[in-house]
Amino acid sequence: MILSLASIATLLAVIIPASHGGKVLVFPHDGSHWVNMKVLVEELHSRGHAVTVIRAADSWYISETSPHYNTVTVNIAGAENEDFYRLFVSEVIKIKRSQGSVWARFALDMELKDKFSELHKRVCEMVVNMLENKELMKSFQDGKYEAVLTDPADGGGVMLAHYLGLPLVFNARWTVHGEAHFAIAPSPLSYVPLPPSELADQMTFFERVKNIIFYIMRMHLYKQVAGPHYSALANHFIGPGVDYFSLFQAADLWLMRVDFVFEFPRPTMPNVVYMGGFQCKPAKPLPxxxxxxxxxxxxxxxxxxxxxxxxxxxxxxxxxxxxxxxxxxxxxxxxxxxxxxxxxxxxxxxxxxxxxxxxxxxxxxxxxxxxxxxxxxxxxxxxxxxxxxxxxxxxxxxxxxxxxxxxxxxxxxxxxxxxxxxxxxxxxxxxxxxxxxxxxxxxxxxxxDQPMKPLDTALFWIEFVMRHKGAAHLRTESYRLPWYSYHSVDVILFLLTVALLIFLFFVGLVWSCFRLCLKTKMKSD
Amino acid sequence: MILSLASIATLLAVIIPASHGGKVLVFPHDGSHWVNMKVLVEELHSRGHAVTVIRAADSWYISETSPHYNTVTVNIAGAENEDFYRLFVSEVIKIKRSQGSVWARFALDMELKDKFSELHKRVCEMVVNMLENKELMKSFQDGKYEAVLTDPADGGGVMLAHYLGLPLVFNARWTVHGEAHFAIAPSPLSYVPLPPSELADQMTFFERVKNIIFYIMRMHLYKQVAGPHYSALANHFIGPGVDYFSLFQAADLWLMRVDFVFEFPRPTMPNVVYMGGFQCKPAKPLPxxxxxxxxxxxxxxxxxxxxxxxxxxxxxxxxxxxxxxxxxxxxxxxxxxxxxxxxxxxxxxxxxxxxxxxxxxxxxxxxxxxxxxxxxxxxxxxxxxxxxxxxxxxxxxxxxxxxxxxxxxxxxxxxxxxxxxxxxxxxxxxxxxxxxxxxxxxxxxxxxDQPMKPLDTALFWIEFVMRHKGAAHLRTESYRLPWYSYHSVDVILFLLTVALLIFLFFVGLVWSCFRLCLKTKMKSD
Missing domain, CATH: 3.40.50.2000 (Glycogen Phosphorylase B;)
Incomplete structure (x- = not known):
């Protein structure tokens, strides 16, 4: 039996649904993170989607012209800067090699913290510059974009997606809070190690103490270097009282650069899709x-x-x-x-x-x-x-x-x-x-050994969000609860109070009975 | 261009990996649950696997002969009994229609509880009957089975898998604890409603109170009707001190009859695979x-x-x-x-x-x-x-x-x-x-709109477990932690104690200084 190529095309079309050629807005995180994002951008392009990438005027890694995407250049100096990181790394090596003092290392860490704070401030400037550019925003609104794809390592894409009312897709491993899952999935610190603790998923008592201390430090760092900057913007551009973190947690889809052959298994959420190793491909012949x-x-x-x-x-x-x-x-x-x-x-x-x-x-x-x-x-x-x-x-x-x-x-x-x-x-x-x-x-x-190649999985879900204007049915809105409700602290206190009142009522009852008996006995005596 | 059928076969072979023809042991839950399990069994058969199904002598739904599977009949009366359920349901309808008293309904619920307790006792008898049958166990061991597929609504398959040292795959929605996720995934009761509360994922304060009360009742029910029966067996057949619940939580794979278009989104785990609607298929013409x-x-x-x-x-x-x-x-x-x-x-x-x-x-x-x-x-x-x-x-x-x-x-x-x-x-x-x-x-x-049909996804993961002798890398062992460690209660108490000691130290220091100053002042006066 012989089939024509047309029949095979029909056959494959059943297996691999055709793309519909949509439009995606990408707000990447500059530097090495772009290496990963570019893989997704190129794949979106090859499936017939039009991609627009937002970049700073002096972007470190993101070139202004590409056959795979259009760019929108924001006239602000980007914060990511190769020279700083090169210098930083060589300083770290120097200090480590010379067995330098803890203080020297601490001073360097403080410098890095300032750098990150600076980075988030610059991203905020980019956001203000973009959102206040009426012409640009109108072109985005008229452009019939179907999703914003961004890296949650900074908050630029989050602000843009909410401002434009577009579905939000993260290409994530790190967020401004540390490891990305910590922002949305329950993460018991008893078996989920927080980087950079270098701990494993099985910890001794003192390792668990260390893990929690790292967590407290990380939350403090977030508040110092990122949170307030973005929340101020959210208040101004999205609505009064809007907390940045809740915009962040409302993302439709988290494409995680994670595979559990590498990471420790941990709780996750239905709107998390794993694509660890999505950039891998068979070797080509060497020169x-x-x-x-x-x-x-x-x-x-x-x-x-x-x-x-x-x-x-x-x-x-x-x-x-x-x-x-x-x-x-x-x-x-x-x-x-x-x-x-x-x-x-x-x-x-x-x-x-x-x-x-x-x-x-x-x-x-x-x-x-x-x-x-x-x-x-x-x-x-x-x-x-x-x-x-x-x-x-x-x-x-x-x-x-x-x-x-x-x-x-x-x-x-x-x-x-x-x-x-x-x-x-x-x-x-x-x-x-x-x-x-x-x-x-x-x-x-x-x-x-996966049902689909990680890159195909990632693309399927990006296109899913584009087709259905989000993925609300996969996302909890538990982040809207105050912490004491989320952890049922209020309910537990209420139940304990009720139990205590019932207990006191019975103690009172027994005491009254006892006194009554005593009285009766004294009378009869 | 024209391609031969052979080329297409090659083409499709790349997309759909061939099965290797393994052997699977199935311990189903009788009654309506078998309707679902049978779909998996037939699909395993159609992919070239040999399936052996374990059934009670008077099984309600599971026929002794089938073109799709072999059976092993355990000479014990099964506990699932159509007549009981029919009678039960008609009693429930009668009470509801006659606006019967709460007590009538309560008495019926107690009857159902006794029935479930009876069911688990009978399953335990089946397990003892099987595991003590040296010949049967030898035939299972020599049979080179690659996985045990079971329904966690009872504990028979769990005991069998651990006794034979085989990977354990669940076809799950309900377990002896209630909704299956509750056994392995963090399930904050503030937004994860516990059946049969009829609550949604957004609850008022008193709905959250109700949800927690349902949870406490469910845990109590588990201890009354199931847990101790199975733990006694685990102690005897698996090892001294082995708790049944930990055997249960050690399952390699949870194929959940869940889709979030139907269920509320909630935390999950990497070894949970969703196959809700796996039995659905296009309509055939009507008679x-x-x-x-x-x-x-x-x-x-x-x-x-x-x-x-x-x-x-x-x-x-x-x-x-x-x-x-x-x-x-x-x-x-x-x-x-x-x-x-x-x-x-x-x-x-x-x-x-x-x-x-x-x-x-x-x-x-x-x-x-x-x-x-x-x-x-x-x-x-x-x-x-x-x-x-x-x-x-x-x-x-x-x-x-x-x-x-x-x-x-x-x-x-x-x-x-x-x-x-x-x-x-x-x-x-x-x-x-x-x-x-x-x-x-x-x-x-x-x-x-899913990357793969739910039934294909389920089969992929069953075969994955067979190929790799489990899926340890997708499974946390957090269930081995005592509850106070899992929830970091010990670490939090430790940190609070340290904080208190530091506080007391400083209070002591200030107090000493104050006294010293006072003394000096008094001397100088």
Missing amino acids: QHLEEFVQSSGEHGVIIMSLGTLIGELPHDLANEIAAAFAKLPQKVIWRYKGDRPATVGNNTLLVDWMPQNDLLGHPKIKLFVSHGGTNGIYEAIYHGVPIVGIPIVFDQADNLSRLRAKGVTKVMDISVLDRTALQTAIEEVLTEPSYRMNMQRLSRLHR | QHLEEFVQSSGEHGVIIMSLGTLIGELPHDLANEIAAAFAKLPQKVIWRYKGDRPATVGNNTLLVDWMPQNDLLGHPKIKLFVSHGGTNGIYEAIYHGVPIVGIPIVFDQADNLSRLRAKGVTKVMDISVLDRTALQTAIEEVLTEPSYRMNMQRLSRLHR
């Missing part, structure tokens, strides 16, 4: 010179190392220790390193400015990934089943790697004491102890 | 005599009525009122009714012993469904977008219908005061007020 280098490794195979786009170079002493450790290995090494060539680099090591990381991780010769623990790299390593030696430096990296360590797929190094011997030992342990690779390949099998 | 009857309705269309398999007949007065209401309508009526023909039946009404309910609901001439509010019928009505007039009688029916009323797709009648006028008015309201049908069709669109 010829890399393929030749990789093949030259023979049976020993290849190690690749990258500390992410932000960390291109390292202090000389540290770079020398790492290079020396690599030089002693029988494997070949490809190291993405942009600093001066360390003196100890061995013949087996190829330094590169950039590498096709995903294609390398998918190459059968790659045995190990030396990584800082950024989420994108971790998902690529999981997807391809390559174990990791982790060198966490800042942000969520230590937490990410601690999760992988708990799954037995990663050896984590402490940068403050890292030397050639320690690194060599760690690498050899991960290479020779088969459990690391076997565990990672098990995670890879679990991660790939 | 000729029914099709002719339906077509004879002209522009007025047809109403169908069924109160479920359990309620085949009604007291004469009630049946007469219903028939008289129907007789006054311009629509045609198909009424599944097994009792004596009511005297007031009109010419427009066809009484039938059985009807192809799904095929009728999917017929364009059907305008309204008069239903008792059983879950299966409700999902079929949602699937086909037919609004409902509900006459709830027992069990979860009133709760089900109250959910639909909250969505504006149902008018609910109180059977104790139902007469011809009230029913006619309700039917006319739902037929003439367009919002009922429009809302139901909106629910239908939302329900059908």
Whole structure:
């Protein structure tokens, strides 16, 4: 039996519903977050939707022109700034390497806090600039947009969606409150570790104490650096008395960059859709010179190392220790390193400015990934089943790697004491102890075994929200309750009072009876 | 371009992974629950899996031979008993119709409680009979089963899975604790209504009080009728000190017969998969005599009525009122009714012993469904977008219908005061007020707009558990924590104590300073 291509198109159309070509407004978070958002934007474009991306005049990562999206440039300097982060990271490394004082680290953390506060203030300026631009708002309103897609790491998209009355879709892992689930799903602190505590889902008593202290600090930080700025705007633009946090919790859909092969299992909500690893794809063939280098490794195979786009170079002493450790290995090494060539680099090591990381991780010769623990790299390593030696430096990296360590797929190094011997030992342990690779390949099998590809799932739900003008039936409005009602404190106090009154009534009754009996007895005596 | 059928097979194989032909052990809950379980069993069979179903010798619903599954018959009388339930339901109707006393209703509820207690005791007998049958257990162990699929409404499958060390999959809506989520997902009683409270997700203060009282009663009921029976078995067969509830919470997968177009949104867990409406399918053509009857309705269309398999007949007065209401309508009526023909039946009404309910609901001439509010019928009505007039009688029916009323797709009648006028008015309201049908069709669109068909989703996850020997990465082990640790009561008390000690220290310090100053002053005076 023979079928025409037209029949197959009909057949597939039943399985994969056609897009209707809608319009989406995207307010991204600049910097590395855009790398993820861009994947969604490009996929929306490839499915026939028109995407408009809002960017600051001097955006760090978001280019003004693209074949995949239009841009609206807001004439305000963006707060995200590559130089600051590079400097910050190199300061962190310096302090850690010199075993610097707690105070030096604290001062740096305060600087980071000020930076985040500055960031949110700048986003607020962008929002004011946009919402007060009548012409721009009219073009958005007339533009028949069907959803706002945004990153909840800042509040710009939230304000815009509510102002325009459009469904709100989050591409989320972090929010201004910390881990995104904490904003909407019940998160018992007894088994849900709060980053950056580096805790696991099974904690001792004092670890649970630590987790709650981190939570209190995080809430305090939110109030200091973000909440009030946005609430002031919400009051002005959305309505008097409107709290920013409730606008935030009213999002229709949370596309979470989470997969439970990586994160600890925890409570969730019906309007949370998991798309962890949505950027992963099969490896493409390597450029010829890399393929030749990789093949030259023979049976020993290849190690690749990258500390992410932000960390291109390292202090000389540290770079020398790492290079020396690599030089002693029988494997070949490809190291993405942009600093001066360390003196100890061995013949087996190829330094590169950039590498096709995903294609390398998918190459059968790659045995190990030396990584800082950024989420994108971790998902690529999981997807391809390559174990990791982790060198966490800042942000969520230590937490990410601690999760992988708990799954037995990663050896984590402490940068403050890292030397050639320690690194060599760690690498050899991960290479020779088969459990690391076997565990990672098990995670890879679990991660790939999903009913749909994560990117397709994400797109289905974005289009669902566009088709149905939101997803109200998947979203609780419990956030409207005051905290004492949400936690039933008022009801419990009421029931205890009633129980107490009943108890007192009976005590009174017994006492009256007792006195009556006594009286009667005294009379009769 | 032309492709051969072989190419299409290859193409589809990429989209739909082939089954590997495994073996599944099923311990169902007898009665109407089996109607759902059978859908999964037949689908497992059709995908090449061998299914073995465990049944009691005198099973109510589960036949001993089937082309779809093998059976293992345990030589114990099952506790589920059609006659009891029929009698029970007719007693409930009688009491409600005669506006019977609260005490009469209470006595009946106590009888039902005893019946449930009896049911769980019988299941325990089945379990003992099975687990002590060395030959049977050996055949299960040697049989290379890959999962136990069971209904958590009783504890038989839970015991069996843990005894055999097999992954445990629930086909769930109700458990011995009430609504299934309550066993594993945080369920704040401030916005998660507990059946049979008939409350919604937005409650007043006193509704929240009612909800908590229902919760306390439910927990008490569990301890009275189920928990201790099973825990005694767990102690004996699984290990000393093992609590049944923790075995229950350790299930790998919860396939929930839930869709949030019907249920209120609420917190959930990563190992919960929603398959509400998995039994729904497109309508098949009607038998000729029914099709002719339906077509004879002209522009007025047809109403169908069924109160479920359990309620085949009604007291004469009630049946007469219903028939008289129907007789006054311009629509045609198909009424599944097994009792004596009511005297007031009109010419427009066809009484039938059985009807192809799904095929009728999917017929364009059907305008309204008069239903008792059983879950299966409700999902079929949602699937086909037919609004409902509900006459709830027992069990979860009133709760089900109250959910639909909250969505504006149902008018609910109180059977104790139902007469011809009230029913006619309700039917006319739902037929003439367009919002009922429009809302139901909106629910239908939302329900059908899923990335995969619910039955395919359910099968994917059953097979996932079979492939990976469980789904540990999706399951928290938080249930191992004592309640005071789970709710962080110990940590909060610890932190308050520390805060108090610090406060007292400072008070002491200030007091000492004050005394020192006083002394110095007195000396200097």
